[in-house]
Amino acid sequence: MLGKMKHNMMVxxxxxxxxxxxxxxxxxxKFEEKITxxxxxxxxxxxxxxxLCRRYEKQLGQLNEVVIEFKSSCEHSECxxxxxxxxxxxxxxxxxxxxxxxx
Amino acid sequence: MEASESHTLxxxxxxxxxxxxxxxxxxxxxxxxxxAADVVQETFLSALKGQKNFKGNSTERTWLISIxxxxxxxxxxxxxxxxxxxxxxxTISDDDFYQSEGPFKGHWxxxxxxxxxxxxxxxxxxxxxxxxIIEKCISLLPENLASVFVMKMIDEATSEEICKELEITPSNxxxxxxxxxxxxxxxxxxxxx
Numbered sequence: 001m002l003g004k005m006k007h008n009m010m011v012x013x014x015x016x017x018x019x020x021x022x023x024x025x026x027x028x029x030k031f032e033e034k035i036t037x038x039x040x041x042x043x044x045x046x047x048x049x050x051x052l053c054r055r056y057e058k059q060l061g062q063l064n065e066v067v068i069e070f071k072s073s074c075e076h077s078e079c080x081x082x083x084x085x086x087x088x089x090x091x092x093x094x095x096x097x098x099x100x101x102x103x
Numbered sequence: 104m105e106a107s108e109s110h111t112l113x114x115x116x117x118x119x120x121x122x123x124x125x126x127x128x129x130x131x132x133x134x135x136x137x138x139a140a141d142v143v144q145e146t147f148l149s150a151l152k153g154q155k156n157f158k159g160n161s162t163e164r165t166w167l168i169s170i171x172x173x174x175x176x177x178x179x180x181x182x183x184x185x186x187x188x189x190x191x192x193x194t195i196s197d198d199d200f201y202q203s204e205g206p207f208k209g210h211w212x213x214x215x216x217x218x219x220x221x222x223x224x225x226x227x228x229x230x231x232x233x234x235x236i237i238e239k240c241i242s243l244l245p246e247n248l249a250s251v252f253v254m255k256m257i258d259e260a261t262s263e264e265i266c267k268e269l270e271i272t273p274s275n276x277x278x279x280x281x282x283x284x285x286x287x288x289x290x291x292x293x294x295x296x
Contacts, residue, residue, distance in 0.1 A: 019209025020216070025195040028281035032255070032262055033273075052216035056288070062222040063288055067256045070237045073230060074131050074257075083126035087140035091147060092118040098151050099114060 018046040023053050027060055109159040112166075117147055121164055125171055132175050132253050134242035142178065146171045176268050179250035183269040195278055200285055215289070222288065224295050240290035244283055251276060252283040 018026070023046040026039055035043070047054050083091075122143060129139035149170055157166055200215045202208055223233070241249055250269065254260040255276075260268075262276050271279075 019201070019207075020211050021195050021197065021201040021209045024285065025278070025281045028284050029277045032277055032280060050210075052211045055217035055220050058220055059217050059222040059288055059292075060284060063284060063291070064256075066222070066233065066237060066291070069230075070234055071257050073234060074127070080123070081127050081130045082123045083140060083143065084136065087126075087144070088118060088122050091122060091140075091144045094144060095114065095118055095147050095151065098148060102151075 017049075018042050020046075020050060020053055020056075023047070023050070024056055027053075027057050031060075031064070110157075110162050110166075111159065112154055112157055112163050114147075114151055114154070117150070117163075117167070121167055122147075124164065125167060128168060128171060129175060131238075132257065133178065134238070134249060138178070142171065142174050145174055149174075179254065180269055182246040182250050183271055195281060197282065197285065200289070217288070218292060222291055236291060236294050240287050240294075243290055244286055248279050248283040248286070251279045252287070255280060 023043055026035055026043050029035055047057065125143045125146060126139055129142050130136065133139050133142065146167060150167055153170070157163070161169075196203065196209065200212060202210055202212050241252065244252065251265060251271075254265050254268070255262075262273055265271070265276050266273055
């Protein structure tokens with residue numbers, strides 16, 4: 001009984017293993033979209049056997065955190081990039097010209 | 104600020120009051136100084152022409168940002184509908200990172216997978232230094248990947264919104280996000296090693 005279950009399991013697993021490109025694509029897709037049960041299962045199986053993809057999965061989580069931090073620091077205007085002075089002058093001249101033309 | 108307060112426009116002070124704010128908003132999303140300056144300039148000019156559309160129920164800064172946003176999305180759309188960008192984004196395989204042939208086709212190329220468990224070095228990082236690297240790595244992405252990545256991660260747009268604005272399919276979005284993450288991860292890591 002157990003032997004048969006194990007056999008079926010092996011057949012199921014070996015039907016086709018994911019390659020790293022497919023696995024890393026699914027890891028990314030998971031952030032945007034629900035992936036199917038079958039995809040989740042195949043991804044798990046791949047991760048058991050592949051240390052590079054285990055690292056990749058961990059780092060994708062870290063990448064998300066880093067980007068979120070970047071975003072919030074920019075919103076609190078810590079990452080100020082003021083407009084270059086000459087671009088400001090040019091813009092100012094154009095705006096003034098338009099204003100004059102209107103009045 | 105009271106909700107009932109009605110706002111007015113003062114175009115003479117726009118450049119002094121808002122150019123830095125608008126420019127900062129644009130450069131984070133476009134990663135190109137010249138393009139960012141141009142789009143801010145166009146925003147002011149469009150705003151001048153469209154003053155009658157200002158209803159006074161938002162601040163003038165919010166109104167200007169909404170015009171700028173539209174212009175940035177127009178640039179994104181141009182990037183995403185260019186012919187070459189459509190051609191390369193169809194598949195998840197990438198010769199740069201995965202083996203393109205042999206028994207290990209699709210598996211990580213030697214040295215192209217993550218080098219360690221941590222994306223960043225151990226210990227405290229200078230925030231400014233990290234920001235600089237993120238900015239640099241986003242700016243090194245191909246334009247069309249950067250657009251999708253920024254819309255998703257910085258502007259928190261949904262996949263539906265991205266598909267609609269950029270006229271691409273959901274599977275385009277997934278593949279492009281995957282490729283953007285692949286390249287960004289690699290770029291960030293190689294800045295520490």
